[in-house]
Amino acid sequence: MPKIGMEPLRRKALVDAALRAIADHGSLSVTMSDIARQAGVSPALAHHYFGSKEQLLVETVRSLLRQLRDDTVTALKAARTPREKLSVVIRVSFQADQFAPETIAAWLAFYAEAQRSEETRRFLVIYARRLRSNLLANLKRLCPPDAAGRIAEGAAAMIDGLYIRQSLKSAPINIEASIGLTEDYVTMQLRGIE
Amino acid sequence: MPKIGMEPLRRKALVDAALRAIADHGSLSVTMSDIARQAGVSPALAHHYFGSKEQLLVETVRSLLRQLRDDTVTALKAARTPREKLSVVIRVSFQADQFAPETIAAWLAFYAEAQRSEETRRFLVIYARRLRSNLLANLKRLCPPDAAGRIAEGAAAMIDGLYIRQSLKSAPINIEASIGLTEDYVTMQLRGIE
DNA sequence: TTTTGTTGATTGATCAGTCAATCAAAATTA
DNA sequence: TAATTTTGATTGACTGATCAATCAACAAAA
Numbered sequence: 001m002p003k004i005g006m007e008p009l010r011r012k013a014l015v016d017a018a019l020r021a022i023a024d025h026g027s028l029s030v031t032m033s034d035i036a037r038q039a040g041v042s043p044a045l046a047h048h049y050f051g052s053k054e055q056l057l058v059e060t061v062r063s064l065l066r067q068l069r070d071d072t073v074t075a076l077k078a079a080r081t082p083r084e085k086l087s088v089v090i091r092v093s094f095q096a097d098q099f100a101p102e103t104i105a106a107w108l109a110f111y112a113e114a115q116r117s118e119e120t121r122r123f124l125v126i127y128a129r130r131l132r133s134n135l136l137a138n139l140k141r142l143c144p145p146d147a148a149g150r151i152a153e154g155a156a157a158m159i160d161g162l163y164i165r166q167s168l169k170s171a172p173i174n175i176e177a178s179i180g181l182t183e184d185y186v187t188m189q190l191r192g193i194e
Numbered sequence: 195m196p197k198i199g200m201e202p203l204r205r206k207a208l209v210d211a212a213l214r215a216i217a218d219h220g221s222l223s224v225t226m227s228d229i230a231r232q233a234g235v236s237p238a239l240a241h242h243y244f245g246s247k248e249q250l251l252v253e254t255v256r257s258l259l260r261q262l263r264d265d266t267v268t269a270l271k272a273a274r275t276p277r278e279k280l281s282v283v284i285r286v287s288f289q290a291d292q293f294a295p296e297t298i299a300a301w302l303a304f305y306a307e308a309q310r311s312e313e314t315r316r317f318l319v320i321y322a323r324r325l326r327s328n329l330l331a332n333l334k335r336l337c338p339p340d341a342a343g344r345i346a347e348g349a350a351a352m353i354d355g356l357y358i359r360q361s362l363k364s365a366p367i368n369i370e371a372s373i374g375l376t377e378d379y380v381t382m383q384l385r386g387i388e
Numbered sequence: 389t390t391t392t393g394t395t396g397a398t399t400g401a402t403c404a405g406t407c408a409a410t411c412a413a414a415a416t417t418a
Numbered sequence: 419t420a421a422t423t424t425t426g427a428t429t430g431a432c433t434g435a436t437c438a439a440t441c442a443a444c445a446a447a448a
Contacts, residue, residue: 004447006393026309029223031437042395047439105309112306114362115220115299125364153367154375158348161355167305170319173347181348188382198413200427225403236429241405 007049011059013039014046018060023102028057028109054117061110061123064103068127071095072134082138089134090182093159094175104167131156143193151189158182201243205253207233208240212254217296222251222303252313255304258297259317263324265289276332283328284376287353288369298361325350337387345383352376 017038021030032053036043050056072092079085097103114121132152139148162178173181211232215224226247230237244250266286273279291297308315326346333342356372367375 004392010393027306032439033437043438044395044440045393048394053438108306108309111358111361112221112302115302121362121364125362128359128362128364150375150378153371154352154379157355157359157375158352159355160358161351161353164305164354164358165322165351168308168315168319168322170315170322177347181344181351184344184383185348185379188386189378192382192385198426204427226405227403237404238406238429239427242428245405247404
């Protein structure tokens with residue numbers, strides 16, 4: 001069975017397994033054994049490739065972020081006007097796989113972890129900046145810079161807030177309603193500027 | 195030293211200590227020893243009064259919630275019109291002690307915990323409902339019910355989102371700016387209705 | 389033979405939870 | 419009032435379980 005070139009495959013399998021394990025368990029206090037079992041390898045192998053649990057977790061949040069960025073870049077290609085691009089950024093944030101309970105649970109766990117892990121915080125800050133700048137760049141073509149900044153901040157907050165609230169699963173706001181609420185905010189704000 | 199009637203005092207001291215310990219540590223994986231040390235008693239005593247760590251944590255989130263409710267009720271008494279009351283609800287959410295980094299860290303940790311602890315989730319659902327209904331009741335006097343529902347949902351999401359984003363401490367949105375953003379949303383939405 | 393992949397076994401640390409024992413105030417009795 | 423019993427408060431020491439991390443060893447490929 002042991003063949004050459006396993007490393008990238010194992011790394012990916014372990015990161016994916018970590019994501020699933022975190023989602024199942026609902027927190028980052030999953031064991032390396034859980035993760036390794038999900039990936040079908042021994043716990044020792046996880047340590048072999050990642051050195052420590054912390055590092056595996058960091059790679060996991062990194063992959064979550066990469067996925068979101070790639071989805072955004074792809075979706076953005078299909079949009080032409082600034083207003084369309086704004087809609088795309090909003091829509092991608094609430095996309096099915098981002099809105100899946102497991103994904104939400106993982107994001108939430110990482111937000112909590114960011115209070116302790118400098119590296120995790122750095123990644124989440126990158127996410128926050130990226131969202132803000134994606135919104136800002138397009139808003140600036142539709143309204144004055146100061147208003148653009150304000151609206152970007154508000155829209156980003158609303159997106160994150162809808163996301164968090166979704167994690168409680170009590171008032172199941174669906175995807176379309178979430179998009180609608182955010183779109184509505186942007187539209188009304190822009191209309192108010194004119 | 196041992197006197198009668200210590201129980202309520204110890205319970206309160208332990209809950210307060212738990213809150214501080216969670217804030218310091220940035221997560222719920224604090225040890226009973228940490229908490230007990232903060233409270234100046236032995237770990238065994240914490241177990242004696244709460245039975246388990248989970249139960250102590252549940253009491254802690256309960257106390258966080260009670261504080262917020264009391265603050266809201268008090269502040270609401272000073273407001274007369276529905277619009278004033280809306281402002282009060284928004285302002286209390288961003289009140290200094292709610293916005294303190296330690297408090298934010300604790301809320302975040304409990305949100306993550308809610309993925310696993312049924313009881314914790316119940317409390318957070320209560321918080322979400324209370325915020326929604328405080329907003330909704332007043333909005334209904336200012337606009338049609340369906341619009342009121344929508345605006346309440348949006349405002350609640352924005353409040354939670356601003357709160358979460360604060361936890362990253364990267365883009366330090368201050369209290370007044372957060373209030374301004376939320377007020378602006380409500381104002382614009384209401385204006386749009388007329 | 390060297391390199392890469394892989395694991396079982398083990399270690400050392402950490403922690404929640406338990407328990408028996410102590411101590412001092414309060415209640416009861418003499 | 420003095421002697422006693424009871425009760426609540428409190429802890430140190432311990433246990434059992436869990437887990438991250440290590441390591442020596444082996445297997446297959448180069």
